[in-house]
Amino acid sequence: MSGEGDVKVAIRRLYKIFGPNPKTMMRHVEGGMCKTDLLEQYNHVLGLQDINVDIRAGEITVIMGLSGSGKSTLIRHLNRLIDPTAGEVLVDGENVLDYGDARLAKLRQNTMSMVFQKFALFPHQTVLANAGMSRRVRGERAEIADTEGRRWLSRVGLDGYEDHYPGQLSGGMQQRVGIARALSSDSEIMLMDEAFSALDPLIRTDMQDLLLELQRELHKTIVFITHDLDEALKIADHLVILKDGTIVQQGEPQEILLQPNDPYIVDFISDINRARVLRVRSVMEVTDRAGEGVAGEVEADTNLERVIALSGGDTNLNYRVMEDGRQVGLLHMRDLVRALVPVEAASEDRRVA
Amino acid sequence: MATYDGLFETLGLETWCGGGATDGPMTMAELLARANGSQAAEGADPSVPLMQTPFPSLDALNRSCAAIPRSRDMTEAVENGFLSVKDPLKTVLDPLTQPLSWMLDLSLELFQDIPWFIMIPLLVAATWFASRRIGVTLFVLVSFLFMAFIDYYDDAIRTLSIIFVCTIVSIVLGIPIGIAMSRSNALQRTVIPILDILQTLPTFVYLIPLIYLFSVTESKIYGIAIILYAVVPVIRLTDLGIRLVDRDVIEAADAFGMSQRQKLWGVQIPLALPNIMAGVNQTIMMSLAMVVIASLISAPGLGVKVLAGIRNLELGVGFVAGFCIVLLAVLLDRSTKAALSRIDASVRS
Ligand SMILES: Nc1ncnc2c1ncn2[C@@H]1O[C@H](COP(=O)(O)OP(=O)(O)O)[C@@H](O)[C@H]1O
Ligand SMILES: [Mg+2]
Numbered sequence: 001m002s003g004e005g006d007v008k009v010a011i012r013r014l015y016k017i018f019g020p021n022p023k024t025m026m027r028h029v030e031g032g033m034c035k036t037d038l039l040e041q042y043n044h045v046l047g048l049q050d051i052n053v054d055i056r057a058g059e060i061t062v063i064m065g066l067s068g069s070g071k072s073t074l075i076r077h078l079n080r081l082i083d084p085t086a087g088e089v090l091v092d093g094e095n096v097l098d099y100g101d102a103r104l105a106k107l108r109q110n111t112m113s114m115v116f117q118k119f120a121l122f123p124h125q126t127v128l129a130n131a132g133m134s135r136r137v138r139g140e141r142a143e144i145a146d147t148e149g150r151r152w153l154s155r156v157g158l159d160g161y162e163d164h165y166p167g168q169l170s171g172g173m174q175q176r177v178g179i180a181r182a183l184s185s186d187s188e189i190m191l192m193d194e195a196f197s198a199l200d201p202l203i204r205t206d207m208q209d210l211l212l213e214l215q216r217e218l219h220k221t222i223v224f225i226t227h228d229l230d231e232a233l234k235i236a237d238h239l240v241i242l243k244d245g246t247i248v249q250q251g252e253p254q255e256i257l258l259q260p261n262d263p264y265i266v267d268f269i270s271d272i273n274r275a276r277v278l279r280v281r282s283v284m285e286v287t288d289r290a291g292e293g294v295a296g297e298v299e300a301d302t303n304l305e306r307v308i309a310l311s312g313g314d315t316n317l318n319y320r321v322m323e324d325g326r327q328v329g330l331l332h333m334r335d336l337v338r339a340l341v342p343v344e345a346a347s348e349d350r351r352v353a
Numbered sequence: 354m355a356t357y358d359g360l361f362e363t364l365g366l367e368t369w370c371g372g373g374a375t376d377g378p379m380t381m382a383e384l385l386a387r388a389n390g391s392q393a394a395e396g397a398d399p400s401v402p403l404m405q406t407p408f409p410s411l412d413a414l415n416r417s418c419a420a421i422p423r424s425r426d427m428t429e430a431v432e433n434g435f436l437s438v439k440d441p442l443k444t445v446l447d448p449l450t451q452p453l454s455w456m457l458d459l460s461l462e463l464f465q466d467i468p469w470f471i472m473i474p475l476l477v478a479a480t481w482f483a484s485r486r487i488g489v490t491l492f493v494l495v496s497f498l499f500m501a502f503i504d505y506y507d508d509a510i511r512t513l514s515i516i517f518v519c520t521i522v523s524i525v526l527g528i529p530i531g532i533a534m535s536r537s538n539a540l541q542r543t544v545i546p547i548l549d550i551l552q553t554l555p556t557f558v559y560l561i562p563l564i565y566l567f568s569v570t571e572s573k574i575y576g577i578a579i580i581l582y583a584v585v586p587v588i589r590l591t592d593l594g595i596r597l598v599d600r601d602v603i604e605a606a607d608a609f610g611m612s613q614r615q616k617l618w619g620v621q622i623p624l625a626l627p628n629i630m631a632g633v634n635q636t637i638m639m640s641l642a643m644v645v646i647a648s649l650i651s652a653p654g655l656g657v658k659v660l661a662g663i664r665n666l667e668l669g670v671g672f673v674a675g676f677c678i679v680l681l682a683v684l685l686d687r688s689t690k691a692a693l694s695r696i697d698a699s700v701r702s
Contacts (some may be wrong), residue, residue, distance in 0.1 A: 079608055108610030120605035124623045134609050185609070 531591025
């Protein structure tokens with residue numbers, strides 16, 4: 001068991017090539033051949049290329065990218081539903097690629113659970129049996145499976161649906177069962193592959209809130225996949241942006257918003273409501289200087305939209321930024337307004353190293 | 354002088370051929386021709402018109418060159434080949450298939466020994482528990498009362514007993530084969546052509562090697578014929594059913610660390626069950642079709658009556674027996690389909 005913030009899962013120099021002869025293709029890929037050339041000349045699909053990610057304990061790591069960018073492929077390497085062509089996946093420092101069948105089964109039963117885009121519940125079993133499935137798989141008694149199943153169903157708001165079958169529930173409810181199934185395994189790591197993408201927008205928001213609420217309490221290590229930037233920004237502690245099987249940028253979401261290092265990302269983030277996503281912490285001046293003419297105090301985690309409302313649109317004001325009752329900085333409204341303008345194609349001085 | 358004499362002369366093979374046609378086993382046609390005193394079959398007329406030039410077949414070539422075997426020699430070689438492997442084959446197959454004879458005989462005795470006033474309620478009750486449909490259950494009751502009333506009950510029950518045993522054996526053999534096929538593409542590729550052959554071969558063709566291999570007095574001879582024919586759909590649909598199970602569900606089973614066995618029994622078989630049961634339904638129907646034909650090789654039951662109708666030109670017997678077969682077919686089909694839809698409902702609810 002690792003402490004919060006430690007690296008829980010480390011992905012190191014991971015490559016995945018689809019096709020009949022992936023190993024021999026590694027030569028070309030390491031020689032710098034790109035995805036389209038590999039497909040045209042050798043008819044192999046370059047799924048993932050030189051992926052390095054540190055997934056920290058207790059955080060939500062979001063992997064975002066357009067459809068076909070390799071997100072599902074990447075997340076399936078963590079529990080080895082897909083084996084890589086090259087590279088390592090270290091869980092608590094152990095390379096899971098060295099695992100034999102028995103050890104791998106243990107990893108999947110105890111350490112990692114998974115939530116799927118299309119729910120993937122067992123249609124022939126009741127909701128309760130589905131929720132307790134992860135317990136029953138590892139040979140625990142039926143009473144334990146049922147108790148745990150019932151507990152987590154209730155936690156995701158499905159009291160009274162125990163004896164229904166998945167087919168009788170709406171999509172949102174089915175995914176709640178999917179989450180209960182993952183949670184009842186009590187695993188430290190939870191993998192979520194576009195878990196909310198198949199849901200209606202309103203229900204999706206509900207589910208995101210549910211996830212954040214559960215996470216505040218459970219502090220799981222979550223790997224969450226999405227193609228929706230708003231969703232990513234809402235829940236990510238660490239954001240990884242994937243394009244054509246390579247990572248274009250990763251880091252704190254606010255940082256990526258303020259300092260995108262690739263035109264692709266600039267494009268991607270040009271449409272979002274920055275005032276709602278950006279937080280005071282990201283645009284303030286870090287200082288404990290008292291400052292003159294301070295109009296009031298704001299919390300570091302407040303989003304800019306709230307501050308704009310507070311200021312009544314006056315760009316000459318300054319606010320004292322507080323966290324845990326201490327001043328952590330000063331917010332100048334002028335900086336705030338500047339941060340609202342989407343970054344044009346990243347200029348040199350704003351680009352991160 | 355025959356048509357292809359010239360050919361062998363130009364090739365310089367006359368010495369190898371050693372002259373004209375030889376004696377040997379003759380076909381019925383040749384024997385008849387000889388008995389009638391005509392030599393027409395020799396076709397020795399040198400002035401064969403061009404339009405009647407025979408195909409250079411075994412027989413035609415033999416007339417010019419004795420070293421070339423005739424068609425009848427060829428079939429005889431096949432026969433001898435078969436006869437030479439028959440004994441080793443028999444020593445292997447005989448003990449292996451012996452239990453089938455026992456099962457068929459035992460079941461036949463059992464079905465016949467249970468008096469009608471117990472058997473008919475038993476069948477009706479079984480239908481009810483499998484289907485839970487009043488209509489089907491009533492139909493079974495009325496059908497059996499009718500057949501009993503017209504004195505065809507005994508034959509019908511014999512037919513039913515054979516179907517019962519052959520279906521069980523087909524399921525016991527077919528489902529594991531189907532499961533194995535669903536797991537290995539290589540196995541699937543080898544088994545499917547065999548299944549195709551078993552299914553497309555005219556049913557009579559099965560009977561020929563069986564008659565050579567086994568004695569007609571043993572029950573297993575018709576048991577094997579029926580099972581070879583009827584096992585096909587249950588194999589096919591087990592394989593198909595398991596392969597059709599939703600990939601996402603299988604992936605979920607893998608992601609939670611299910612073992613192969615847990616996955617098979619907990620996910621694949623339950624979800625493939627509607628398809629497997631559809632296979633069982635077809636297996637039953639094909640057993641019924643074959644049990645009638647197998648009366649040619651001593652299978653008892655309604656088929657014997659149909660056969661009697663053909664042999665003795667007893668039109669009425671044949672018709673009524675045929676009608677009883679239709680009744681059996683409909684009631685077997687309806688009751689298994691009703692049971693099937695119940696399973697369907699529980700899997701997909
Ligand atoms: N089994 C496979 N064989 C060949 N190509 C594959 C296979 N699985 C995925 N790919 C390819 O890899 C790329 C990434 O796919 P995927 O990980 O499913 O993307 P995403 O989940 O981001 O939509 C796609 O171009 C896809 O066509
Ligand atoms: Mg995907």
